[in-house]
Amino acid sequence: MITGAHSIIYSTNAEADREFLRDVIGLPHVDVGHGWLIFGLPPSEVAVHPDDANNRHELYFMCDDVEAFVAQMKERGFACDEVQNQGWGMLTHVTLPGGGKLGVYQPRHARPEPMR
Secondary structure (H helix, E strand, O other), rough: OOOOOOOOOOOOHOEEEEEEHHHOOOOEEEEOOOOOOOOOOOOOOOOOOOOOOOOOEEEEEEEEOHHHHHHHHHHOOOOOOOEEOOOOOOEEEEEEEOOOOEEEEEOOOOOOOOOO
16 A cells, blocks of 8 residues: 655755755655656654644654764764764754754664565
């Protein structure tokens, strides 16, 4: 029934943020016309958290070594927040060229097998 998930990052500078995902993060992509890139993602997971309102969604990238990720971003001129131990993982946020922030964490929680 479900064949994948499509996440959206809204940005005031979408072109710069697409270049970041393509050239810095190195995500595979297709150009669906006029420079509009759609990126492939590694295996993903979704969680449902309680909240006072509906229709609020977040996107985080996961990595094996968040400190190495922060060092790579610094080498390439991109700022990251200080790494925070959240218990469930080690979390930072990288500032995108468009000014938004993207969460990146090294998980410490159990991980499900990818859907087949």
